[in-house]
Amino acid sequence: MRKVGLPLILIKIDRMSAILSLNNIEKSYGKIKALKGVSFDVPEGSVFGILGPNGSGKTTLLSIVLDVLKPKEGKFLWFGQPPSPEQRKKIGSLLETPNFYHYLSAVDNLKITHNISGRGQKEDISEVLHKVKLFDRRNSRFSSYSLGMKQRLAIAAALLGSPRVLVLDEPTNGLDPVGIAEIRELIVELKEKGHTIIMASHLLDEVEKVCTHVAILKTGNLITTGKVADVLMDEDLVELSAQNLQQLAEILNGMSNKITIDEKNGVVQMTLPKGTSRLDEINRFCFNKGVVLNHMLLKKKRLEARFFELTNN
Ligand code: ATP
Secondary structure (H helix, E strand, C coil): CCCCCCCCCCCCCCCCCEEEEEEEEEEEECCEEEEEEEEEEEECCCEEEEECCCCCCHHHHHHHHCCCCCCCEEEEEECCECCCHHHHCCEEEECCCCCCCCCCEHHHHHHHHHHHHCCCCCCHHHHHHHHCCCHHHCCCEHHHCCHHHHHHHHHHHHHCCCCCEEEEECCCCCCCHHHHHHHHHHHHHHHHCCCEEEEEECCHHHHHHHCCEEEEEECCEEEEEEEHHHHCCCEEEEEEEECCHHHHHHHHCCCCCCEEEECCCCEEEEEEECCCCCHHHHHHHHHHCCCCEEEEEEEEECHHHHHHHHHHC
């Protein structure tokens, strides 16, 4: 029998392993359902944004994975294992701003944090101060720091013990534009140094600039999750008009599954993936179906509109 040589197929597996897996997490405060069965995976090496408007359940979710709150239902795994004190040592967190002593220096404040938490070694203090770019100001009093520097010191405290993962709740909240820029830059640098970052944010712009992945929450429900580039992708919005809008909408259904009729402005809007709309083809398609267009315009759907659509439907 003749042997048939099978072609060698190389499949590149583009899947990072999950550092945190949430499975059907539910949490209530009395009658308020803060989380209603949330499941998603955080890939290792990502900057993972938990994005949602106020009250959507972000802080509750972070508190659960940090063992500050117990879920009513559901399970989560860190590094593929059920949570344990051993696992917890690999996770640095910043849920609320720590109380640093105003009259002490950064180094002395971190020595106190180290003594209380038992995380890392004393020698780590210089390393974390380098990481957050406060080494040159290590002996200055905390009270002399800008808001951005204070927040960077808080992140330095979370970095003691060299955790694989950093969990940050709204890390740029309350900062001025310079402080915000510093923290965002630091998060990207920490990712490059090998940390996985999980951060809550209510700012679309922040998630777009800093995060590689996102989970969008709304009133305790997971709306969507995935790579930022996929989830918050810009779209093409084509605006068209003809004598009979209903008929136009019906024939366009064959081209896109997102068609809306705007009676007030006398147009039909069709959404297509970014960069895929070909106006000449759409025109020909409509003409061949017996509809003559009297207006056609390509607009870009802005990310804000996409986010609004995701969190308001
Ligand atoms: P924000 O951005 O405003 O901090 P969030 O997305 O972090 O909001 P959570 O703080 O987790 O949302 O709140 C989710 C829901 O649970 C909200 O309706 C909130 O009012 C409610 N909630 C949170 N903590 C408590 C609590 N301790 N007692 C009662 N209700 C609470």
